Amino acid sequence: MKLLQKKDTYKPSLESVREAAERISKVVVKTPLAESFTYSMKFGANVFLKREDLQQVRSYKIRGAYNKISSLPVEQLKKGVICASAGNHAQGVAFACNKLKVKGVIYMPGTTPRQKVEQTNMFGGEWVEVVLKGDTFDDSYKNALKHGEKFGQVFIHPFDDEKVIEGQATIGLEILEQAQEPIDYLFAPLGGGGLLAGVSSVFKQLSPKTKIIGVEPEGAPSMSSSLKAGELVELSHIERFVDGAAVQKVGARNFAICRENLDDMITVPEGKICQTILDLYNKDAIVVEPAGAMAISALDYFGEEIKGKNVVCMVSGSNNDITRTAEIKERAMLYAGLKHYFIISFPQRAGALKEFVEKVLGPTDDITHFEYSKKHHRENGPAVVGIELNDPADFGPLVERMKKKNFFGEYLNDKPNLFQYLV
DSSP: OOOOOOOOOOOOOHHHHHHHHHHHTTTSOOOOEEEOHHHHHHHTSEEEEEEGGGSTTSBTHHHHHHHHHHTSOHHHHHHOEEEEOSSHHHHHHHHHHHHHTOOEEEEEOTTSOHHHHHHHHHHHGGGEEEEEOSSSHHHHHHHHHHHHHHHTOEEOOSSSSHHHHHHHHHHHHHHHHHOSSOOSEEEEEOSSSHHHHHHHHHHHHHOTTSEEEEEEETTOOHHHHHHHHTSOOOOSOOOOSSTTTOOSSOOHHHHHHHHHHOSEEEEEOHHHHHHHHHHHHHHHOOOOOHHHHHHHHGGGGGTTTTTTOEEEEEEOBOOOOGGGHHHHHHHHHHHHTOEEEEEEEEESSTTHHHHIIIIISOTTOEEEEEEEOOOSOSSEEEEEEEEEOSSGGGHHHHHHHHHHTTOEEEEOTTOHHHHTTTO
16 A cells, blocks of 8 residues: 655745746846944944835835736736735735736725725726725635635735745845845744745755744734744734734745744834834834834844844835824834823812922923813812823832822723723
8 A cells, every 4th residue: 555645845946936036027126235334333243134115016025926926827817816915915916917917806904094005006007906895804805715716816815825935035035145245144024924934945045054033023923823832823813003914824834934944933012113113214214114124123132142243134115104103103102111191180279280290290201191171079180191201210200209299090001901092
């Protein structure tokens, strides 16, 4: 009796990645591998940024999308393609459809910001139809699959597809061609895992001594959870702030590859990512989306380890909606311990607010939020007050003064059920 052979796990070959590089060469920008003087000085290392935010669609997603669509048979292309996405993948597919003159249908959640819908329509032009359906990505995904089955259209998966992985892997070839010295560390963001599955496979074959670090948002640790469990895990709930990397379940192919290739997998808090976004803009005039800042955000956790080393961080995209700036700043300050919200119990007498400002607030403390309404005749009236500090160390003395003067009511930062209405 003949035993069945276990099917080998898929891994992108160098030959297939080089074929992908040739296939996408006419539409994909060979983005710079630029040294960051800011981060090189900060960490005492040679830190380089792979600037995929400078692609025409402002993210690396065009690589995988174009490679997949352009590799389909002509007869299939005549039927068109379909995908589901709320962000960068949608724009990559739209751009590819326009260039290849292929009809595409793109399902996006009804909650997708108008800016992203408009960008997708702009890149796709007459070749793309955007369908807003459902409240979440999962809703759009299910509807897109049904549509594709009905009309015989190929579904272009955002990350769990061999041709998509091979397209993203071309970044690895570029980095190694551009680097003038051996690379000691590679930091890259991870959402569904297509990017790291591809790039890590190239590095393991051409630069095996490079340590490869995957970086996830703390609120969506899909790959970290799967690696820990030793099998694919689907998270029941995720924080969707880092929309370019927040998935409930990574790709099966990507999990198998990353489990073998990654040297470390870490998560970074969303607040820290926000601070990196602000630092890149203020210090280097670089605009990035949350997922694009993740790799750089991880450097602090490897500060001692990377001293004197050659380090590459992947800046994956820059599709950041300017209307999110206030939230990004708020999250960064909360993470840094510089923004605090309280319920303050104000005595119902003249001069109470003046006393609070003069006797409780420190000389550099600032009130940035104040919400008060007198609807009763009790001795004390509550107000929701947001206070911005100049130094995290000022928090303890501030609370002590509140309690001493009988103003302290409740601290809201660590009460998520209440806090969500403020931030």
